[in-house]
Amino acid sequence: MPGIIHVVDDDASFRTATQRLLEAAGYRVITYSSAQQLLDEQPDDKIAGCILLDVQMPGLSGPELQSRLAEMGSTFPVIFLSGHADVSVTVKAIKAGADDFLIKPVTSDQLLSTIEKAIARHRIAQRLAKDIEALRDLLSSLTPRQRQVLDLIVRGKPNKQIAHALGSTERTVKAHRQVIMEKMKAQSLAQLVVIAERLSLLIK
Structure with a gap:
């Protein structure tokens, strides 16, 4: 399975267009109209994937969701998609562990390439986590x-x-x-x- 992409954006037309693009590329896509909706549904990060996250949304913002996910121990790579090039927000997001920060509009090739790299890193992280879990069992x-x-x-x-x-x-x-x-x-x-x-x- 190529992976599951979780698209979090309050713009319905953007969610629809992104979903079509990613599904055409072979990904399974789940969309969320708000950051809170993703938190409420708590997607399983044991399945390889990533989160495409808008920065400015009503209610919980993208960076606030990123922080909440980190507190919960989520291993999902986060790729920010923003309509505004804000250097301070970008730096904070990357320092907080974001995989990438893309400015809309993004080309299909750029988006797909970024997602592919993020999911590859997620798979590596999952394998390492399994290895550590196996070693902890031996230690116990x-x-x-x-x-x-x-x-x-x-x-x-x-x-x-x-x-x-x-x-x-x-x-x-x-x-x-x-x-x-x-x-x-x-x-x-x-x-x-x-x-x-x-x-x-x-x-x-």
């Missing part, structure tokens, strides 16, 4: 003692130091280490460190 299989050993291993502590720190023996630490490698599906210490970094277990 460790006992509290194994977590302590893991934390010291990935900080480069040798078995002797780990044993001393935990009031244990080197032999016991070695046994824990082997089990940890198996449970975390790590083939090497380097791989275990990479896993720890991805799970934000390493404090820089």
